[in-house]
Amino acid sequence: MQLMDNLIMKRDEIIKPVGNPFLNEERVKISCRNVNVYYEENHAIKNVSVDIAEKEVTAFIGPSGCGKSTFLRCINRMNDTIRTCRIEGEIRLDGENIYDKNVDPVLLRARIGMVFQKPNPFPKSIYQNVAYGPRIHGLARNKAELDEIVITSLEKAGLFKEVKDNLDHPGTSLSGGQQQRLCIARAISVQPELILMDEPCSALDPIATAKIEELMDELRQNYTIIIVTHSMQQAARVSQRTAFFHLGNLIEVGDTNEIFVNPEHKLTQDYITGRYG
Amino acid sequence: MNNSGIRHDSSGTRLQLIKAGLKRRYAKEKIFKTLGITAIVIALMMLTVLFITITKNGYGAFQQTFIRLKITFDASVIDPERTGDADVLSQADYGGLVKKTLRDMFPEVKKRREKRDLYSIVSSGAAFQLRKMVMDDPGLIGTTQTVWVPADDDIDMLIKGHIKAGEEGTGRIKANEAAWVNTLIENRAIEKRFNFAFFTGGDSREPELAGIWGAAVGSLYVMFVTLILSFPLGVATAVYLEEFAPKNIWTDIIEVNINNLAAVPSIVFGLLGLAVFLNFFGLPRSAPIVGGLVLTLMTLPTIIIASRVSLQSVPLSIREGALGVGASKMQSVMHHVLPLALPGMLTGTIIGMARALGETAPLLMIGMVAFIVDIPAGIFDKATVLPVQIYLWADSPERAFVEKTSAAIIVLLAFLLIMNAIAVVLRRKFEQRW
């Protein structure tokens, strides 16, 4: 009965999260305070406050429709493209509020890369896919520099060896896993400080998933990564910190080990033990 | 790990590089957006200019200048032997009555040439009008009546201000004519009235007598033939292709054919009509039946494509539901799918019919371009249609026909607007989200 009570939580209820949402200042890359997101009348994110640590993988987990992807898209202001979406509160990147009037979304997105749920390479060659970002931002002065950026990015994404002879083939000709790594290469081609990944493996088979997870582990040496996933195993494998969302509320945040071994909140417990979700 | 280029690894330089380009990039963005708005504004401006010029040129034609004449229906002219015979009455010299009245009004006109000018200010239709009056009521003979008769088209244009008297180049109105008109104005014997003849008359060489009724009736017949042929044919084809046809080369060919026919120039359908319907089957030239057949073939692809889209939007569950209670395939389609798809099919049909109503080129090929005064009485009669009438009038040199053309266009556009409005309402009303 208690489980049912918890599940039939009132839709507009706002819960104060448990765990340790806030971190020491020197570890913080992003700090979110009282973030609320509305789609017309729908209150999609409810007063979420949380810190994201630098050069770590943070996982957002939760049942579908819990707002984790919405929240992720607030961080690089992708929600700006949706007209009906309204955001309140502040999100600070290195101390600067990204919703400040002076902040340019273009510049912001150059600092925060994004990898999407379904691999979405442009219908261009592999080379052009990766060269796109540096080219529009004017990061390469000449062809040699651009070549170098493309090659480095592909190497970092662990794709270079597989495609080095076929750089002029269309990006769409690759397999699903390769496409997703191409998208990662595309994201890191502009040297972002942060990479947002929105369920990057949901369209991939287990082998391709393993490769991406391996890659994330390597990338966190240089990048801060936030991954949205509905797979608890994946969150446990790749992340250092985990945040659990439910119906737009942040329920619990903490070290991944803590959360999975010893969840504080009943909802978190029910979710990770697989009673619902 | 990070072994990339000189500038690539230092994030400060990288951001500065990006920042440096931002201003230029945003300028481009602004230019691009402005181009988009400009394009739309240009298109809408063209639309506005078109409508304004047509209205400005055309609204005048709904009025016509009339001249007041005091006609004495002199028995010695109309029926000298008092026979009362209809033949005699209809053969009488009514033009003479008009001329005599004009001479009485302007007794100072003596010279032959001047007289001819004077007679020309009244339309030649005045005589027909008087004849009709007498034929309708022979009792008028011997009385004197005040009659408003249409003025000649040039006088009409003068009164409406489209041409000026004695101006070089226009030259159609002479100084003496202008003076008479001025006298008439002073005597309040000339005025603009609603132009019934424009809506009730057939074509005429005289602009002041020309009307669109003949063409409108022709259009009506053509549309009638087109509708009764193309709707059943189109719906049957769509139902067959969508619901019954197996997927094979044969149906593929039909499909490619339909899509291609939708893009074949209309004039080619005219050539088909000329070669097949007129020359091979020997159907009558200029007849609405042939026009209807040609437009049917032209409209079919539109109706078929719209009907298929409409059928596709009916969810599978409806068909399965019907089949599930033991209906045959045909029953499921006829009783359940077709009624649901019908509004969409009707919308497509109306849009196709609207296009057919405005079509001109193929009808020129099958001879619907002839000069036809009489109102057609059936689908085998010689007829013309509204758009062709517009084309014919647009080709006429008289200034007054510019006005008539524009007015006919206004009428045609009004019809099209009504048809499209019906289609939109139908779509809104029956729009269903599954």
Add this chain to the structure above:
Amino acid sequence: MKYSILIFTVIILSAVGFYAGRSRSSKTVNGEIRKLHSLPGYYGFYVALWCGLPALIVLGIWLAFQSSVVTSIVVSGLPPEIQSLSDEEMSLVINDIVNLAHGIVVGRPDNVLLAAAEHYNRLLGTGFLALVAVVMSICIAGLGFSMRYINPAMRARIKVEQTVQVLMILCSTVAIFTTIGIMLSVLFESVRFFNQIPITDFLFGVHWSPQIAIREDQVGASGSFGVIPLLTGTLMISAIAMLVAVPIGLMSAIYMSEYAAEGFRTVVKPLLEVLAGIPTVVYGFFAALIVAPFLRDLGSKIGLDVSSESALAAGLVMGIMIIPFVSSLSDDVINAVPQSLRDASLGIGATQSETIVHVVLPAALPGIVGSILLAVSRAIGETMIVVMAAGLTARLTANPLEAVTTFTVQIVTLLIGDQEFDSPKTLAAFALGLVLFIITLCLNIIALYAVRRYREEYE
């Protein structure tokens, strides 16, 4: 009129058949409908189909061939000296006879023709009586025949459904017959044309002047039929039209689908579609009355000699007409580009215009090219605007301020008015029609293929 009455009678008889069949079927089982194989209504339809369908088919065939049969009978009854006339003169004689038969008397017709006209009318009269007899007997025979077959075990529903399906199949072949009809009608006359004018002269000739032979016996004075100046004229006007329509249409489509707010779109989109709904004859009038004089005056002000039937005026107005065509097709195509591609580009920090130019448009390119090709095909086949606003004289020029002529203008000019179906002048129209059909067919097929492939890619 009398034919409509006949058709109406057949329909009424079918309706009678329907009720007769329905009541008969339920009578055979004494009202216990469950014993019937099909519902009584299907027996009714069965009878109605037997009654109406064969009769209407016979009626249709009869009407289709009546006038050619009657004409040939009348011709065979004419005196031999008239029969020995050439085809051309013969068609004039026939025309006279038909006119006389319809009561149109011009001048003083000679007795042979009067007799022939009377013969013609008599044949039509007897023909109609025979038709009534035939159709009615078929109707009644079908009615009686099918009524006798009604019994509870008869699978009426299946028979009716099969018939309906066959009818639907026949309907769907109309499209094919239309295409075949178009091809045959232009090919047949074109072949006759090429028998008189060598095909190479036609395709590669640079001189077009179809006016021939002031006197009938001037055999050698045939005009010249080089199609090149028409081709260049058509292409020039189409090119001007596309120069107007493609940028404006494409840019408005882009703005509508990528930038415009919902409210703006719901107002402006239908307004743009109004442009597509305006009949071409209206555009033609607009071009001839407003645009052409405007351009001429403008030209004379800046010292340019603009013809009053310039290619520019016709092309500009045609461009306006094609704007909504390009924009609505491109709109569909651009909307079919998946949002994920836009997200990817925006997510990497591209501005909206960069996303559109570098990602959306390249992705939509095949579809856009397809729509532009369809628009070109429409421009080439467009008739009324050029008939009313472009010139008649074929000129090989690259100057858009001069008057040029097009395929469609020439087809209309050659075929309006009296036609003699032997003169190369009339036949030339069909040869032009053939060229026009082939050009547009190729464009359409390429365009439809491109659009189709493009759709499949993103579905």
